Amino acid sequence: MATAGKVIKCRAAVAWEPNVPLMMEEIEVAPPQEGEIRIKVVATGVCHTDLYHPFEVKDKRGFPTVLGHEGAGVVESVGPGVNDFKPGDKVIPLFLSQCGECKFCKSPNTNLCDCSWSSKYHDIMSDPTTRFTCRGQPILQFMGTSTFSEYTVINQIAVAKIADDAPLDRVCLLSCGISTGYGAAVNTAGVTPGSVCAVFGLGAVGLAAVMGCKNAGASRIFAVDINEKKFEKAKVFGATDFLNPKAYDKPISEVLAELTNGGVDFSLECVGNTEVMRTALESCVKGWGVSVLVGWTDVKDFSAKPIQLISGKTWKGSLFGGFKSKDSVPNLVCNYMNGKIKLDKMSLEQVNDAINLMKTGDCIRCILNISK
Numbered sequence: 374m375a376t377a378g379k380v381i382k383c384r385a386a387v388a389w390e391p392n393v394p395l396m397m398e399e400i401e402v403a404p405p406q407e408g409e410i411r412i413k414v415v416a417t418g419v420c421h422t423d424l425y426h427p428f429e430v431k432d433k434r435g436f437p438t439v440l441g442h443e444g445a446g447v448v449e450s451v452g453p454g455v456n457d458f459k460p461g462d463k464v465i466p467l468f469l470s471q472c473g474e475c476k477f478c479k480s481p482n483t484n485l486c487d488c489s490w491s492s493k494y495h496d497i498m499s500d501p502t503t504r505f506t507c508r509g510q511p512i513l514q515f516m517g518t519s520t521f522s523e524y525t526v527i528n529q530i531a532v533a534k535i536a537d538d539a540p541l542d543r544v545c546l547l548s549c550g551i552s553t554g555y556g557a558a559v560n561t562a563g564v565t566p567g568s569v570c571a572v573f574g575l576g577a578v579g580l581a582a583v584m585g586c587k588n589a590g591a592s593r594i595f596a597v598d599i600n601e602k603k604f605e606k607a608k609v610f611g612a613t614d615f616l617n618p619k620a621y622d623k624p625i626s627e628v629l630a631e632l633t634n635g636g637v638d639f640s641l642e643c644v645g646n647t648e649v650m651r652t653a654l655e656s657c658v659k660g661w662g663v664s665v666l667v668g669w670t671d672v673k674d675f676s677a678k679p680i681q682l683i684s685g686k687t688w689k690g691s692l693f694g695g696f697k698s699k700d701s702v703p704n705l706v707c708n709y710m711n712g713k714i715k716l717d718k719m720s721l722e723q724v725n726d727a728i729n730l731m732k733t734g735d736c737i738r739c740i741l742n743i744s745k
Protein backbone atom coordinates (compact mmCIF):
# COMPACT_ATOMS: atom_id res chain seq x y z
CA MET A 374 0.00 0.00 0.00
CA ALA A 375 1.21 3.51 -0.88
CA THR A 376 0.62 4.66 2.68
CA ALA A 377 2.89 2.03 4.31
CA GLY A 378 5.53 3.57 6.54
CA LYS A 379 3.92 7.01 6.42
CA VAL A 380 1.70 8.92 8.82
CA ILE A 381 -1.94 8.68 7.69
CA LYS A 382 -4.29 11.62 8.21
CA CYS A 383 -7.88 10.47 8.58
CA ARG A 384 -11.16 11.19 10.34
CA ALA A 385 -12.01 9.91 13.80
CA ALA A 386 -14.63 10.59 16.47
CA VAL A 387 -12.64 11.99 19.40
CA ALA A 388 -13.91 11.99 23.00
CA TRP A 389 -12.07 15.04 24.40
CA GLU A 390 -13.53 14.75 27.91
CA PRO A 391 -16.28 12.88 29.80
CA ASN A 392 -19.94 13.65 29.16
CA VAL A 393 -19.59 15.73 26.00
CA PRO A 394 -20.56 14.61 22.48
CA LEU A 395 -17.79 13.07 20.39
CA MET A 396 -16.14 15.46 17.92
CA MET A 397 -15.33 14.48 14.35
CA GLU A 398 -11.67 15.43 13.92
CA GLU A 399 -8.80 14.89 11.53
CA ILE A 400 -6.18 12.85 13.37
CA GLU A 401 -2.71 11.57 12.47
CA VAL A 402 -2.12 7.83 12.71
CA ALA A 403 1.55 6.83 12.99
CA PRO A 404 2.91 3.74 11.21
CA PRO A 405 2.78 0.45 13.17
CA GLN A 406 5.76 -0.29 15.42
CA GLU A 407 7.24 -3.70 16.38
CA GLY A 408 4.47 -6.33 16.53
CA GLU A 409 1.75 -3.88 15.51
CA ILE A 410 -0.75 -3.78 12.65
CA ARG A 411 -2.32 -0.69 11.06
CA ILE A 412 -5.91 -1.39 10.08
CA LYS A 413 -8.35 0.46 7.84
CA VAL A 414 -11.59 0.19 9.83
CA VAL A 415 -14.57 -0.61 7.61
CA ALA A 416 -17.41 -0.95 10.13
CA THR A 417 -17.91 -0.67 13.86
CA GLY A 418 -20.68 -1.41 16.30
CA VAL A 419 -21.48 0.87 19.22
CA CYS A 420 -21.32 -1.17 22.42
CA HIS A 421 -22.54 -0.11 25.85
CA THR A 422 -18.96 -0.21 27.15
CA ASP A 423 -18.18 2.71 24.80
CA LEU A 424 -20.80 4.72 26.71
CA TYR A 425 -20.08 3.32 30.13
CA HIS A 426 -16.58 4.79 30.41
CA PRO A 427 -17.09 8.35 29.13
CA PHE A 428 -20.65 8.84 30.35
CA GLU A 429 -21.08 6.77 33.52
CA VAL A 430 -17.70 6.40 35.23
CA LYS A 431 -17.00 10.15 35.30
CA ASP A 432 -13.27 9.60 35.60
CA LYS A 433 -11.26 12.18 33.69
CA ARG A 434 -8.25 9.88 33.30
CA GLY A 435 -8.00 8.33 29.89
CA PHE A 436 -8.98 11.39 27.84
CA PRO A 437 -8.80 12.52 25.13
CA THR A 438 -9.43 9.18 23.47
CA VAL A 439 -10.95 7.48 20.46
CA LEU A 440 -13.62 5.01 21.56
CA GLY A 441 -14.87 1.92 19.74
CA HIS A 442 -13.95 -1.74 20.15
CA GLU A 443 -16.49 -3.65 18.08
CA GLY A 444 -15.02 -3.24 14.62
CA ALA A 445 -13.82 -5.03 11.52
CA GLY A 446 -11.43 -3.91 8.82
CA VAL A 447 -8.59 -4.61 6.44
CA VAL A 448 -4.84 -4.64 7.16
CA GLU A 449 -3.16 -1.54 5.63
CA SER A 450 0.41 -2.32 6.74
CA VAL A 451 2.31 -4.28 9.38
CA GLY A 452 5.23 -3.39 11.64
CA PRO A 453 8.48 -5.35 12.09
CA GLY A 454 8.03 -8.85 13.56
CA VAL A 455 4.51 -9.39 12.22
CA ASN A 456 4.47 -12.59 10.18
CA ASP A 457 0.89 -13.85 10.42
CA PHE A 458 -0.76 -10.83 8.73
CA LYS A 459 -0.28 -9.05 5.42
CA PRO A 460 -1.84 -5.99 3.77
CA GLY A 461 -5.34 -6.77 2.49
CA ASP A 462 -6.18 -9.40 5.14
CA LYS A 463 -9.63 -9.04 6.65
CA VAL A 464 -9.35 -8.73 10.42
CA ILE A 465 -11.28 -8.17 13.63
CA PRO A 466 -9.71 -6.13 16.48
CA LEU A 467 -9.93 -7.78 19.90
CA PHE A 468 -10.28 -5.84 23.14
CA LEU A 469 -9.39 -9.11 24.86
CA SER A 470 -6.01 -10.19 23.52
CA GLN A 471 -4.55 -13.68 23.32
CA CYS A 472 -0.76 -13.46 23.63
CA GLY A 473 -0.39 -17.23 23.88
CA GLU A 474 2.46 -16.85 26.38
CA CYS A 475 0.98 -15.78 29.73
CA LYS A 476 -0.20 -18.31 32.34
CA PHE A 477 -3.83 -17.46 31.59
CA CYS A 478 -3.44 -18.01 27.84
CA LYS A 479 -1.71 -21.33 28.60
CA SER A 480 -4.58 -22.46 30.85
CA PRO A 481 -7.59 -24.09 29.19
CA ASN A 482 -9.76 -22.71 32.00
CA THR A 483 -9.87 -19.04 31.07
CA ASN A 484 -9.64 -16.55 28.21
CA LEU A 485 -8.39 -13.65 30.37
CA CYS A 486 -5.03 -12.91 28.72
CA ASP A 487 -2.82 -11.01 31.14
CA CYS A 488 -1.71 -8.59 28.41
CA SER A 489 -5.19 -7.32 27.57
CA TRP A 490 -6.85 -4.01 28.28
CA SER A 491 -9.25 -5.61 30.74
CA SER A 492 -6.37 -6.97 32.84
CA LYS A 493 -4.21 -3.85 32.91
CA TYR A 494 -6.00 -0.64 32.12
CA HIS A 495 -9.74 -0.99 32.42
CA ASP A 496 -10.03 1.55 35.23
CA ILE A 497 -8.18 4.22 33.26
CA MET A 498 -9.72 3.29 29.88
CA SER A 499 -6.51 3.14 27.87
CA ASP A 500 -2.93 2.05 27.64
CA PRO A 501 -0.89 5.27 27.85
CA THR A 502 0.97 4.44 24.61
CA THR A 503 -0.78 5.51 21.43
CA ARG A 504 -0.21 5.98 17.69
CA PHE A 505 -2.78 8.82 17.45
CA THR A 506 -2.29 12.56 17.60
CA CYS A 507 -4.71 15.41 16.98
CA ARG A 508 -4.03 19.16 17.06
CA GLY A 509 -0.54 18.43 18.34
CA GLN A 510 -1.52 16.29 21.30
CA PRO A 511 -1.58 12.52 21.87
CA ILE A 512 -5.00 10.88 21.70
CA LEU A 513 -5.36 7.63 23.67
CA GLN A 514 -6.71 4.39 22.23
CA PHE A 515 -9.67 3.12 24.22
CA MET A 516 -9.43 -0.62 24.96
CA GLY A 517 -6.38 -0.71 22.68
CA THR A 518 -8.68 -0.81 19.67
CA SER A 519 -10.24 2.62 18.86
CA THR A 520 -12.52 1.60 16.01
CA PHE A 521 -14.29 4.99 15.77
CA SER A 522 -11.47 6.00 13.42
CA GLU A 523 -10.83 5.34 9.74
CA TYR A 524 -7.42 3.89 10.67
CA THR A 525 -6.13 2.39 13.89
CA VAL A 526 -2.98 0.60 15.08
CA ILE A 527 -3.30 -2.53 17.20
CA ASN A 528 -0.84 -5.04 18.64
CA GLN A 529 -0.96 -8.36 16.76
CA ILE A 530 -1.90 -10.25 19.94
CA ALA A 531 -5.25 -8.39 19.75
CA VAL A 532 -6.14 -8.98 16.10
CA ALA A 533 -7.89 -12.01 14.56
CA LYS A 534 -7.58 -12.85 10.87
CA ILE A 535 -10.92 -13.88 9.37
CA ALA A 536 -12.32 -15.35 6.15
CA ASP A 537 -11.72 -13.28 2.98
CA ASP A 538 -15.42 -13.38 2.03
CA ALA A 539 -16.77 -12.27 5.45
CA PRO A 540 -19.01 -9.16 5.26
CA LEU A 541 -17.27 -6.73 7.61
CA ASP A 542 -20.39 -4.67 8.38
CA ARG A 543 -21.94 -7.78 9.98
CA VAL A 544 -19.08 -9.70 11.51
CA CYS A 545 -17.83 -6.62 13.39
CA LEU A 546 -20.46 -7.59 16.00
CA LEU A 547 -18.44 -10.73 16.75
CA SER A 548 -15.65 -8.63 18.25
CA CYS A 549 -17.75 -7.95 21.34
CA GLY A 550 -21.50 -8.16 21.85
CA ILE A 551 -22.47 -11.29 19.96
CA SER A 552 -19.53 -13.40 21.12
CA THR A 553 -20.06 -12.20 24.70
CA GLY A 554 -23.72 -13.25 24.88
CA TYR A 555 -23.43 -16.39 22.78
CA GLY A 556 -20.38 -17.67 24.65
CA ALA A 557 -21.92 -16.90 28.05
CA ALA A 558 -24.68 -19.40 27.18
CA VAL A 559 -22.69 -22.12 25.43
CA ASN A 560 -19.39 -21.84 27.36
CA THR A 561 -19.90 -20.23 30.76
CA ALA A 562 -23.40 -21.41 31.63
CA GLY A 563 -22.96 -24.65 29.72
CA VAL A 564 -26.64 -24.72 28.70
CA THR A 565 -27.75 -28.33 28.23
CA PRO A 566 -30.26 -29.89 25.79
CA GLY A 567 -33.83 -29.79 27.08
CA SER A 568 -33.08 -27.18 29.75
CA VAL A 569 -35.15 -24.11 30.68
CA CYS A 570 -33.36 -20.75 30.41
CA ALA A 571 -34.08 -17.10 31.15
CA VAL A 572 -32.26 -14.17 29.54
CA PHE A 573 -32.55 -10.76 31.25
CA GLY A 574 -32.04 -7.80 28.91
CA LEU A 575 -32.57 -8.05 25.16
CA GLY A 576 -29.91 -5.83 23.59
CA ALA A 577 -27.38 -7.36 21.24
CA VAL A 578 -25.71 -9.32 24.04
CA GLY A 579 -29.02 -10.67 25.36
CA LEU A 580 -30.24 -11.68 21.91
CA ALA A 581 -26.94 -13.49 21.35
CA ALA A 582 -27.43 -15.26 24.69
CA VAL A 583 -30.91 -16.34 23.55
CA MET A 584 -29.35 -17.67 20.34
CA GLY A 585 -26.70 -19.53 22.37
CA CYS A 586 -29.37 -21.13 24.58
CA LYS A 587 -31.30 -22.22 21.49
CA ASN A 588 -28.22 -23.60 19.69
CA ALA A 589 -27.31 -25.52 22.87
CA GLY A 590 -30.72 -27.22 22.76
CA ALA A 591 -32.73 -25.42 25.46
CA SER A 592 -36.40 -26.41 25.30
CA ARG A 593 -37.78 -23.18 26.73
CA ILE A 594 -36.18 -19.74 26.71
CA PHE A 595 -37.75 -16.88 28.69
CA ALA A 596 -36.90 -13.43 27.31
CA VAL A 597 -37.18 -10.77 30.04
CA ASP A 598 -37.11 -7.02 29.32
CA ILE A 599 -39.02 -3.89 30.34
CA ASN A 600 -39.10 -2.79 26.67
CA GLU A 601 -41.68 -5.03 24.98
CA LYS A 602 -40.62 -3.78 21.55
CA LYS A 603 -37.68 -6.16 21.84
CA PHE A 604 -39.78 -9.33 22.22
CA GLU A 605 -40.41 -9.75 18.50
CA LYS A 606 -36.68 -9.78 17.80
CA ALA A 607 -36.04 -12.18 20.68
CA LYS A 608 -38.51 -14.60 19.09
CA VAL A 609 -36.48 -14.54 15.86
CA PHE A 610 -33.40 -15.57 17.85
CA GLY A 611 -35.22 -18.44 19.59
CA ALA A 612 -37.02 -17.15 22.69
CA THR A 613 -40.24 -19.03 23.48
CA ASP A 614 -41.74 -17.00 26.35
CA PHE A 615 -41.76 -13.25 27.02
CA LEU A 616 -41.97 -11.41 30.34
CA ASN A 617 -42.11 -7.71 31.16
CA PRO A 618 -41.29 -7.35 34.89
CA LYS A 619 -43.33 -4.12 35.00
CA ALA A 620 -46.48 -6.01 34.07
CA TYR A 621 -46.51 -7.97 37.36
CA ASP A 622 -47.11 -6.84 40.94
CA LYS A 623 -44.68 -9.42 42.32
CA PRO A 624 -40.97 -10.08 41.69
CA ILE A 625 -40.29 -11.59 38.27
CA SER A 626 -38.27 -14.36 40.00
CA GLU A 627 -41.52 -15.52 41.65
CA VAL A 628 -43.35 -15.39 38.34
CA LEU A 629 -40.63 -17.52 36.75
CA ALA A 630 -40.67 -19.98 39.68
CA GLU A 631 -44.42 -20.49 39.23
CA LEU A 632 -44.14 -20.92 35.47
CA THR A 633 -41.27 -23.43 35.69
CA ASN A 634 -42.05 -25.44 38.82
CA GLY A 635 -39.32 -23.90 40.98
CA GLY A 636 -37.10 -21.82 38.71
CA VAL A 637 -35.02 -21.99 35.55
CA ASP A 638 -31.98 -24.19 35.00
CA PHE A 639 -29.89 -21.35 33.57
CA SER A 640 -30.26 -17.56 33.81
CA LEU A 641 -28.14 -14.94 32.08
CA GLU A 642 -27.97 -11.28 33.15
CA CYS A 643 -27.22 -9.20 30.05
CA VAL A 644 -27.88 -5.70 31.40
CA GLY A 645 -25.00 -4.84 33.74
CA ASN A 646 -27.36 -3.91 36.60
CA THR A 647 -26.65 -5.31 40.06
CA GLU A 648 -30.35 -5.55 41.00
CA VAL A 649 -31.05 -7.54 37.85
CA MET A 650 -28.06 -9.76 38.66
CA ARG A 651 -29.67 -10.60 42.00
CA THR A 652 -33.04 -11.24 40.35
CA ALA A 653 -31.44 -13.54 37.77
CA LEU A 654 -29.84 -15.59 40.55
CA GLU A 655 -33.11 -15.76 42.49
CA SER A 656 -34.86 -16.95 39.32
CA CYS A 657 -32.78 -20.15 39.19
CA VAL A 658 -33.96 -23.49 40.51
CA LYS A 659 -32.33 -24.72 43.71
CA GLY A 660 -29.99 -27.71 43.55
CA TRP A 661 -28.42 -27.05 40.17
CA GLY A 662 -29.43 -23.65 38.79
CA VAL A 663 -26.61 -21.63 37.19
CA SER A 664 -26.74 -17.85 36.85
CA VAL A 665 -24.21 -16.00 34.70
CA LEU A 666 -23.22 -12.33 34.93
CA VAL A 667 -22.76 -11.11 31.36
CA GLY A 668 -23.49 -7.35 31.51
CA TRP A 669 -20.45 -5.25 32.35
CA THR A 670 -20.34 -3.01 35.42
CA ASP A 671 -17.94 -2.36 38.25
CA VAL A 672 -19.46 0.74 39.82
CA LYS A 673 -21.66 -0.92 42.44
CA ASP A 674 -21.38 -3.97 44.69
CA PHE A 675 -23.97 -6.71 44.30
CA SER A 676 -25.70 -8.58 47.06
CA ALA A 677 -27.71 -11.74 47.58
CA LYS A 678 -28.92 -13.94 50.44
CA PRO A 679 -26.30 -16.67 51.14
CA ILE A 680 -29.07 -19.30 51.05
CA GLN A 681 -29.19 -18.71 47.31
CA LEU A 682 -25.79 -20.40 46.99
CA ILE A 683 -26.10 -22.72 49.99
CA SER A 684 -29.10 -24.22 48.25
CA GLY A 685 -26.88 -25.42 45.45
CA LYS A 686 -27.06 -22.66 42.88
CA THR A 687 -23.94 -21.44 41.08
CA TRP A 688 -23.24 -17.75 40.38
CA LYS A 689 -20.56 -17.06 37.83
CA GLY A 690 -19.50 -14.64 35.12
CA SER A 691 -17.41 -14.40 32.00
CA LEU A 692 -15.75 -11.85 29.77
CA PHE A 693 -16.07 -12.17 25.99
CA GLY A 694 -18.21 -15.27 26.50
CA GLY A 695 -15.25 -17.27 27.73
CA PHE A 696 -13.88 -17.50 24.18
CA LYS A 697 -10.11 -17.45 23.68
CA SER A 698 -10.28 -14.52 21.32
CA LYS A 699 -7.73 -15.09 18.54
CA ASP A 700 -8.55 -18.80 18.30
CA SER A 701 -12.33 -18.44 18.43
CA VAL A 702 -13.29 -15.35 16.44
CA PRO A 703 -12.36 -16.86 13.03
CA ASN A 704 -14.56 -19.88 13.87
CA LEU A 705 -17.42 -17.63 14.99
CA VAL A 706 -17.18 -15.83 11.65
CA CYS A 707 -17.46 -19.25 9.92
CA ASN A 708 -20.51 -20.01 12.06
CA TYR A 709 -22.08 -16.78 10.79
CA MET A 710 -21.21 -17.66 7.18
CA ASN A 711 -22.84 -21.11 7.52
CA GLY A 712 -25.96 -19.71 9.19
CA LYS A 713 -25.46 -21.03 12.73
CA ILE A 714 -25.07 -17.50 14.12
CA LYS A 715 -27.44 -14.71 13.05
CA LEU A 716 -26.22 -11.11 12.90
CA ASP A 717 -28.50 -8.19 12.32
CA LYS A 718 -27.60 -5.00 10.63
CA MET A 719 -28.57 -1.47 11.42
CA SER A 720 -26.61 1.25 9.71
CA LEU A 721 -26.31 4.81 10.93
CA GLU A 722 -24.32 7.80 9.75
CA GLN A 723 -23.83 9.67 12.98
CA VAL A 724 -21.98 8.33 15.96
CA ASN A 725 -23.79 10.58 18.45
CA ASP A 726 -27.20 9.49 17.08
CA ALA A 727 -26.12 5.92 17.65
CA ILE A 728 -25.08 6.75 21.22
CA ASN A 729 -28.46 8.37 21.95
CA LEU A 730 -30.36 5.40 20.52
CA MET A 731 -28.28 3.14 22.71
CA LYS A 732 -28.97 5.20 25.85
CA THR A 733 -32.74 5.15 25.26
CA GLY A 734 -32.69 1.43 24.52
CA ASP A 735 -34.48 1.90 21.21
CA CYS A 736 -31.94 0.07 19.10
CA ILE A 737 -30.57 -3.43 19.32
CA ARG A 738 -27.19 -2.49 17.93
CA CYS A 739 -26.06 0.39 15.74
CA ILE A 740 -23.38 -0.31 13.17
CA LEU A 741 -21.47 2.60 11.68
CA ASN A 742 -19.96 2.32 8.22
CA ILE A 743 -16.57 3.94 8.76
CA SER A 744 -15.12 3.66 5.28
CA LYS A 745 -15.89 1.98 1.97
Ligand SMILES: [Zn+2]
Pocket residue numbers: 420421422423442443549550
Ligand atom coordinates in the same frame (compact mmCIF):
# COMPACT_ATOMS: atom_id res chain seq x y z
ZN1 LIG B 1 -18.38 -4.21 23.94
Ligand SMILES: [Zn+2]
Pocket residue numbers: 470471472473474475476477478485486487488
Ligand atom coordinates in the same frame (compact mmCIF):
# COMPACT_ATOMS: atom_id res chain seq x y z
ZN1 LIG C 1 -1.93 -13.98 27.30
